[in-house]
Amino acid sequence: MRDVAIIGAGITKFGERWESGLRELMAEAGLMALQDANVESKEIEMVYGGTMAPGRFIGQEHVAALLADQLGFRNVPAVRIENACASGGSALRQGYIAVASGIHNIVVVGGVEKMTDVNASEATTALGGAGDQEWELSQGITFPGLYALMARRHMIEYGTTEEQMASVAVKNHENAYRNKYAQFHKMLKLDEVMRSKRVADPLKVLDCSPISDGAAAVILAPLDIAKKYNDTPIHIVGSGQASDSLSLAERDSLTELKATQIAGKRAFEQAKLRPSDINVAEVHDCFTIAEILAMEDLGFYEKGKAAKAIADGETKLNSKLSVNTSGGLKGCGHPVGATGVKQAVELTWQLRGEAKDRQVNGAEVGLAHNVGGSGATSVVHIFKRSN
Amino acid sequence: MRDVAIIGAGITKFGERWESGLRELMAEAGLMALQDANVESKEIEMVYGGTMAPGRFIGQEHVAALLADQLGFRNVPAVRIENACASGGSALRQGYIAVASGIHNIVVVGGVEKMTDVNASEATTALGGAGDQEWELSQGITFPGLYALMARRHMIEYGTTEEQMASVAVKNHENAYRNKYAQFHKMLKLDEVMRSKRVADPLKVLDCSPISDGAAAVILAPLDIAKKYNDTPIHIVGSGQASDSLSLAERDSLTELKATQIAGKRAFEQAKLRPSDINVAEVHDCFTIAEILAMEDLGFYEKGKAAKAIADGETKLNSKLSVNTSGGLKGCGHPVGATGVKQAVELTWQLRGEAKDRQVNGAEVGLAHNVGGSGATSVVHIFKRSN
Numbered sequence: 001m002r003d004v005a006i007i008g009a010g011i012t013k014f015g016e017r018w019e020s021g022l023r024e025l026m027a028e029a030g031l032m033a034l035q036d037a038n039v040e041s042k043e044i045e046m047v048y049g050g051t052m053a054p055g056r057f058i059g060q061e062h063v064a065a066l067l068a069d070q071l072g073f074r075n076v077p078a079v080r081i082e083n084a085c086a087s088g089g090s091a092l093r094q095g096y097i098a099v100a101s102g103i104h105n106i107v108v109v110g111g112v113e114k115m116t117d118v119n120a121s122e123a124t125t126a127l128g129g130a131g132d133q134e135w136e137l138s139q140g141i142t143f144p145g146l147y148a149l150m151a152r153r154h155m156i157e158y159g160t161t162e163e164q165m166a167s168v169a170v171k172n173h174e175n176a177y178r179n180k181y182a183q184f185h186k187m188l189k190l191d192e193v194m195r196s197k198r199v200a201d202p203l204k205v206l207d208c209s210p211i212s213d214g215a216a217a218v219i220l221a222p223l224d225i226a227k228k229y230n231d232t233p234i235h236i237v238g239s240g241q242a243s244d245s246l247s248l249a250e251r252d253s254l255t256e257l258k259a260t261q262i263a264g265k266r267a268f269e270q271a272k273l274r275p276s277d278i279n280v281a282e283v284h285d286c287f288t289i290a291e292i293l294a295m296e297d298l299g300f301y302e303k304g305k306a307a308k309a310i311a312d313g314e315t316k317l318n319s320k321l322s323v324n325t326s327g328g329l330k331g332c333g334h335p336v337g338a339t340g341v342k343q344a345v346e347l348t349w350q351l352r353g354e355a356k357d358r359q360v361n362g363a364e365v366g367l368a369h370n371v372g373g374s375g376a377t378s379v380v381h382i383f384k385r386s387n
Numbered sequence: 388m389r390d391v392a393i394i395g396a397g398i399t400k401f402g403e404r405w406e407s408g409l410r411e412l413m414a415e416a417g418l419m420a421l422q423d424a425n426v427e428s429k430e431i432e433m434v435y436g437g438t439m440a441p442g443r444f445i446g447q448e449h450v451a452a453l454l455a456d457q458l459g460f461r462n463v464p465a466v467r468i469e470n471a472c473a474s475g476g477s478a479l480r481q482g483y484i485a486v487a488s489g490i491h492n493i494v495v496v497g498g499v500e501k502m503t504d505v506n507a508s509e510a511t512t513a514l515g516g517a518g519d520q521e522w523e524l525s526q527g528i529t530f531p532g533l534y535a536l537m538a539r540r541h542m543i544e545y546g547t548t549e550e551q552m553a554s555v556a557v558k559n560h561e562n563a564y565r566n567k568y569a570q571f572h573k574m575l576k577l578d579e580v581m582r583s584k585r586v587a588d589p590l591k592v593l594d595c596s597p598i599s600d601g602a603a604a605v606i607l608a609p610l611d612i613a614k615k616y617n618d619t620p621i622h623i624v625g626s627g628q629a630s631d632s633l634s635l636a637e638r639d640s641l642t643e644l645k646a647t648q649i650a651g652k653r654a655f656e657q658a659k660l661r662p663s664d665i666n667v668a669e670v671h672d673c674f675t676i677a678e679i680l681a682m683e684d685l686g687f688y689e690k691g692k693a694a695k696a697i698a699d700g701e702t703k704l705n706s707k708l709s710v711n712t713s714g715g716l717k718g719c720g721h722p723v724g725a726t727g728v729k730q731a732v733e734l735t736w737q738l739r740g741e742a743k744d745r746q747v748n749g750a751e752v753g754l755a756h757n758v759g760g761s762g763a764t765s766v767v768h769i770f771k772r773s774n
Contacts, residue, residue, distance in 0.1 A: 001488060001489050001490060021521065023521070047630075052448060053442050053448055054516075055440050055442050055443045055513065055516045056442045058520060059515070059516055059524065059525075060516055060519075060520040061439060061440055061471055061517055062469070062517045062518075062633060062759055062760050062763060062764065063469075064470065064630075065470065065630040065759065065760075065764050066519070066633050069630070069632050069633065069637075069763075074631060074632055075629050075631060075645065075646065075649055076629070076630055077628035077629055077630055077650075077764075078470075078630045078764070079468055079469075079470055079480075080468070080469040080470060081466055081467070081468065081469075082448060082450075082451075082467040082468075083449060083451065083452065083465075084448055090466045093464075093466075094466060097484060097488050097490050098488075100488055100490065101485075101488025101490070102388050102488070103388060103488070126442065129441075129442045129446055129448035130449045131449075132447075132453070133445060133446045133447040134408065138446075241464035242462050242464055243451075243452040243455045243456070244456075244461060244462060246449060246452060246453050246456065250456075258462065262462055372449055373449050376449060376452040
């Protein structure tokens with residue numbers, strides 16, 4: 001297997017992109033990544049497109065071939081990867097495997113979702129497809145409801161408080177404020193989060209990531225030729241993925257995501273690194289409780305210790321470990337298929353030292369963590385600056 | 388890159404499977420493949436699941452993780468692959484890449500679609516997502532309509548007749564009659580096809596593949612350890628894939644699928660074989676005209692010559708080249724995500740000499756050809772018996 005690097009990154013502004021359809025969003029992010037990588041269209045050998053539910057959001061399946069066509073390489077093989085909200089991270093892993101295998105050299109990994117063409121109720125129903133339709137969603141529970149169950153159990157077992165959860169939102173909006181591609185440029189006060197409308201007790205609307213349009217893309221190449229394209233290739237030193245039951249009821253615990261624990265362990269083992277080696281991380285904060293679970297399941301904190309640490313500011317920009325510098329799903333927005341790829345884009349910029357106002361000083365090693373549904377898929381990648 | 392083989396194959400009966408949901412279909416085919424391969428659950432390292440539109444058919448996305456769970460390996464990484472009706476073939480290719488790369492040893496590739504939980508009109512709309520939603524489907528054209536345009540143009544350019552197209556349906560129903568897993572066990576007379584109701588002129592209902600439920604699965608392993616599991620591993624000697632524009636209007640020709648031409652060329656080059664080396668082929672006959680296009684685009688016949696050859700019986704069972712011995716999409720049924728995997732299952736049986744009443748005498752080399760939409764994706768695999 002060959003070493004693989006990211007040689008280009010592109011993204012759109014996330015948010016309510018009324019003026020752009022799915023294909024325009026894909027083209028915008030894809031062309032930015034191609035230009036950044038300094039590759040020509042004819043060099044592209046394969047396209048991976050991560051997207052969750054374009055059939056339900058806009059009536060369009062078969063999106064990867066559309067992406068290839070929009071980017072100007074019509075006959076290049078393309079596949080869509082879907083793993084609910086982990087579609088982007090899963091697409092990145094498949095692109096990584098394709099380049100590592102030697103079967104393809106230059107590969108485009110795109111992620112996209114166009115969610116605002118349907119109303120919020122339809123969007124919530126579509127997103128419900130990430131959980132167990134037959135045993136969960138058809139009974140009436142929504143995604144905020146599933147995470148609310150996890151949050152409540154975490155409060156009972158570890159004394160986690162609503163204020164601690166709210167502090168995740170405050171931190172991530174603070175980071176988003178410094179990211180021009182983020183959906184929200186509005187700082188939040190803890191009190192605002194606490195007073196916001198309850199969606200699924202104990203989660204309030206400001207504990208939840210928004211419905212968003214957006215796209216992101218990275219270009220992968222074998223590490224040994226990456227320098228031809230880019231002075232600072234970002235080496236993918238670890239890639240781990242794992243699954244779990246779709247339905248919460250079949251799991252042993254509500255306060256941990258086993259898929260994240262396994263995926264993280266695999267990525268760290270491959271990278272020969274430990275959590276303490278990570279300088280900057282993008283973790284999956286679809287709800288504030290999810291960031292707390294992630295920080296524990298990835299081994300950054302012992303079970304039950306992350307909430308207080310986050311509330312104490314340990315994961316703010318340029319503190320002990322800078323987490324969700326992009327603003328995370330909460331502040332940057334969550335076009336579901338794009339999120340996992342956006343994490344790789346943010347970490348590429350951070351490790352190159354190009355993250356401007358939100359640059360983590362001396363960032364050399366980054367981690368991306370992308371979750372599908374309520375944890376039935378988890379994908380973890382570890383990146384290292386290689387110049 | 389390592390050589391890769393199929394070591395197990397499983398399938399469900401295709402048809403209107405009112406008694407079974409998506410998860411039961413997946414489990415049925417998957418367990419049959421696992422037993423056939425004689426592998427233990429703990430040996431499985433990765434799951435690829437091909438399915439087109441489960442979100443629209445049954446409200447369920449995130450199907451690969453569900454498949455892994457249903458088959459008893461809950462924490463194994465899983466990804467769903469979607470490329471419209473080429474989802475199954477695309478999943479097979481990704482599984483092939485994963486094993487070839489050395490990153491995984493034993494991999495499950497499943498394909499499934501549960502289409503009959505919605506009515507025919509909703510199913511037609513969902514399938515429309517395989518074409519260009521913005522430039523084709525939203526204008527009112529359906530999938531039979533797109534293929535009717537290709538059929539009419541083929542008639543004008545090459546003198547192809549409706550009777551010749553109908554002969555494809557007659558042949559494939561004859562093969563399906565000998566396949567206990569096929570949706571239809573009804574022989575057709577040419578006259579019956581000709582008199583059937585027009586769906587999109589010149590295509591009649593009996594020129595069209597049906598709406599179906601069903602699943603199929605194969606187990607892949609590195610060739611060098613395949614004999615440990617199976618006396619007759621089926622070696623994947625060629626794998627090619629290509630894309631094209633989603634919309635017909637953007638193509639140079641309506642009478643050829645460029646994606647099939649490129650994918651076929653790549654697979655033949657890798658296999659170091661020519662069309663004349665193939666003994667048995669499963670090609671994508673979503674409509675009768677599609678089988679004619681496939682036979683030409685894959686190089687079995689010159690452009691304009693396939694229709695007469697098929698009508699003359701050259702591709703019947705145990706004639707010059709046996710095509711669609713399973714019954715094809717037309718006779719065996721077309722649960723879209725399952726079709727590409729079913730082709731691999733049928734060829735595994737043929738090359739092992741286990742195809743019973745429909746066994747092609749002395750079959751040693753087989754070809755599978757799976758198309759997405761109206762040709763925006765095409766995937767070709769070539770298989771060889773390796774004992």
